[in-house]
Amino acid sequence: MELTLLGTGAPEGLPRPGCPCARCAVAVGDGTRAATALLIDGALLLDLTPGPAFAAARAGRSIGGVRQVLLSHPHDGPAVELPAGLPAPGRVPDGRELSLISGHRVRAVALDAPGTGYEVTAPEGERLLYLPPGAAPAGLAGNSGHAGDAGAPGPYDMVLLDVLGRPDALARLRASGAVGATTDVIGVHLGHDAPPGEELRRRLAAAGARAVPDGAALLVGDYHAVPDLPRRTLVLGGARSGKSVEAERRLESFPDVLYVATGGTREGDPEWAARVALHRERRPGSWRTVETCDLIPLLTADGPPLLIDCLALWLTDAMDSVGAWTDETWDDGGAAALAERVDALVAAVRGTRRTVVAVSNEVGSGVVPATASGRRFRDALGRLNARLAGECEHVLLVVAGQAVPLR
Incomplete structure (x- = not known):
């Protein structure tokens, strides 16, 4: 035909x-x-x-x-x-x-x-x-x-x-x-x-x-031009750049997406609750949501596409877990413990068979944090983004609502 x-x-x-x-x-x-x-x-x-x-x-x-x-x-x-x-x-x-x-x-x-x-x-x-x-x-x-x-x-x-x-x-x-x-x-x-x-x-x-x-x-019936969908996509951007909207847009034509919210809940914080509600309202009704920072079991299991938002909050939780915020703990095993967690996450992303769209903040473009712990987080997030970008077929940087393909 x-x-x-x-x-x-x-x-x-x-x-x-x-x-x-x-x-x-x-x-x-x-x-x-x-x-x-x-x-x-x-x-x-x-x-x-x-x-x-x-x-x-x-x-x-x-x-x-x-x-x-x-x-x-x-x-x-x-x-x-x-x-x-x-x-x-x-x-x-x-x-x-x-x-x-x-x-x-x-x-x-x-x-x-x-x-x-x-x-x-x-x-x-x-x-x-x-x-x-x-x-x-x-x-x-x-x-x-x-x-x-x-x-x-x-x-x-x-x-x-x-x-x-x-x-x-x-x-x-x-x-x-x-x-x-x-x-x-x-x-x-x-x-x-x-x-x-x-x-x-x-x-x-x-x-x-x-x-x-x-x-x-x-x-009709000629399949050679059908696009191949990327398995892994990393979406980077600054605050309110539109990175989450871009990530959601990439999966909105697929049913049964699992939205992985790494931010969790914050009791007594109405501003945070309003942010979470806004995200939920714009997602398709068929999507499911799980609030967790335990990403590796999800990445290694079979299932529908994952939308992970965001890796900066995952890193915050990981640094909390290893006690990376103080110089003493950081020097006494904290740095090595965080490196192990990052290695495990990168390996899981590399080996996943699920479609994954992950969101992360792009930081360090100008202002230098005033504290050592702030600079430690900035550096760790920059390295995490770089390593995960190396494992993804598609990498995007969102600036002022405009998605710029990096890969």
Whole structure:
């Protein structure tokens, strides 16, 4: 099954007409995107982009053979034309299946937002799922290949959806078995809220997805371009830099994440309680939380992805445990005891089979602590960050909310 994306943008397109924002200002040339529309084997058109005939011609395709036009969502973007000769657009009722003369079968998928998703099966058996902007399938069944039907045949070959706007939709599809390791996930409906250029590629790759330009032709079932997910990621940053948000974003499209909070609880400290509550409120409801600094058993066990926040608090606990804050204890075995704990943690990160995203503070960029114990902690954290960075496939530095890839 061959798929041509006549557009990959949000309904308003990119740049959005009349919008003065920075993202729209830099959306020029190959960075522009028309409203998302899919041409499947020249016979089926899902959604309409402005000037569909010209969009198809630019991609080296013709819409002259289209026998069915289906709409997936209320159109609130620029006016679109229906070229002469195309059949009138329609919709398939939720749960119903439409058979085309070309041999394709189209099944309508119920959503949790206005609109309709479409599952398309080619005559040769390849299957894709297309979801409109801002929507996720409703009523997903666990371990199912169909969105909403139990006992269907395995995961889709390709899924196209609003990955950045609804990462939870991708998480639900993964949890149900509708998206597997070989599913090609394409991010569409990209508007001016999506980051530009390399940052877009990185954000989507972290979710196991990718973006393609308008006019791209894809073969459904071709798995060579599916991104490999990093097993270990270290996210560094200063206070309020956005490092925790970045770490959470990297796993928000995955179900059943275990959030490891190393800060614990602090009785009688309302400000700390408010910080903890803020973190909890922005996490997906399907995530579980454990409060512990005992990381090695978690890293060595099998299980869902781990998000560890943060290593600076782990180090504080480790230094508390070995009595590293006084010069006398530090010189009398404290330094060696801390080194053993760090060695064990680094070895566990190196050997883990779980997906891990760890957060740590980047310190020592300017102010020198006034106390020996403060300088000891600063130096120990710098060395810990450096060693763990050496074990991670991806390392990011977050500055003013912007993630800068270091590896």
